[in-house]
Amino acid sequence: MNISELINPECVLCCPEVGSKKRLLEYISELLTKMAPQLSHSEIFESLINREKLGSTGLGKGVAIPHGRMAALDRPVCAFIKLDTPIDFDATDEQPVDMVFALLVPEDSTEEHLQILSTIAEFFSDEGFCASMRQCASDECVYQLLNHQEAQQISA
Numbered sequence: 001m002n003i004s005e006l007i008n009p010e011c012v013l014c015c016p017e018v019g020s021k022k023r024l025l026e027y028i029s030e031l032l033t034k035m036a037p038q039l040s041h042s043e044i045f046e047s048l049i050n051r052e053k054l055g056s057t058g059l060g061k062g063v064a065i066p067h068g069r070m071a072a073l074d075r076p077v078c079a080f081i082k083l084d085t086p087i088d089f090d091a092t093d094e095q096p097v098d099m100v101f102a103l104l105v106p107e108d109s110t111e112e113h114l115q116i117l118s119t120i121a122e123f124f125s126d127e128g129f130c131a132s133m134r135q136c137a138s139d140e141c142v143y144q145l146l147n148h149q150e151a152q153q154i155s156a
Contacts, residue, residue, distance in 0.1 A: 003078070003119060004147050006103075011035055011079035012143040014136055018081075021089050025049055025066060028079055028102040035077035036104065039070060044104065058091025062134075063124040065117060067103040076105045076116060082133060082142050099124065099133060123149050 011031055018024040029045035036044070047068030051057065058064040079102045086096030101120050105113040124130055129149050136142045 003116070003123075006076050006078045006116070007080060007143070007146060008035060009139070009143050011077075012139050012146065013080070014082045014139045014142050015084035016081060017085060018083065018087060021052075021087060022049075024081070024083075024087060024089075024100065025052070028066065028081065028100070031079045031081075032077055032102065032104055035079070036070070036073055038072050039104075043070070043072075044068070047104065048102070052090075056090035056092070058089035058097050059121060059124065060091050060093035060095065061124070061130065062086060062091075062095060062098045063130070064089045064091065064097045064100045065103065065120050066100065067105070067113070067117065069107045069109075069113070070104050071107040073104060073106040076103060076109065076112065078103045078116075080142060080146060082136060099130065 011034060018027050025048045026045055029041045032044050033039060033041055047070055048066045051068050057066045081100045083098045086098040089097035091097055103116060133145055
């Protein structure tokens with residue numbers, strides 16, 4: 001499944017101020033209820049926070065991919081937030097995080113879950129892409145760059 005099929009422009013935000021990892025996960029939970037109205041904010045938050053308890057989803061180099069599995073979902077949903085002010089996310093490299101790609105998948109979609117996580121990680125391993133994302137000052141810019149990056153990976 002392509003990332004462009006999962007991400008909706010209204011779930012791509014540039015520069016919100018969140019202050020902490022917990023507040024960021026709360027914010028993401030609120031955002032993802034737009035894409036999965038059958039789930040409550042608290043259900044999504046609980047899934048994300050429980051995953052974080054297993055180990056931080058902060059990949060390093062300012063990127064985190066919080067994710068969770070939800071029984072009530074029938075398809076994956078995601079959101080992307082680019083923070084103006086990086087926050088501590090307990091990342092492996094101990095660097096603060098400023099780009100967060102959140103993902104929820106159906107409980108039984110193990111292979112698809114891993115494939116999507118791999119695609120997202122590949123996006124953010126591209127230093128040029130990350131630098132371009134950090135230059136964005138609008139939601140539209142971020143959304144367009146995500147779609148452009150996917151198109152480049154597909155054609156490569």
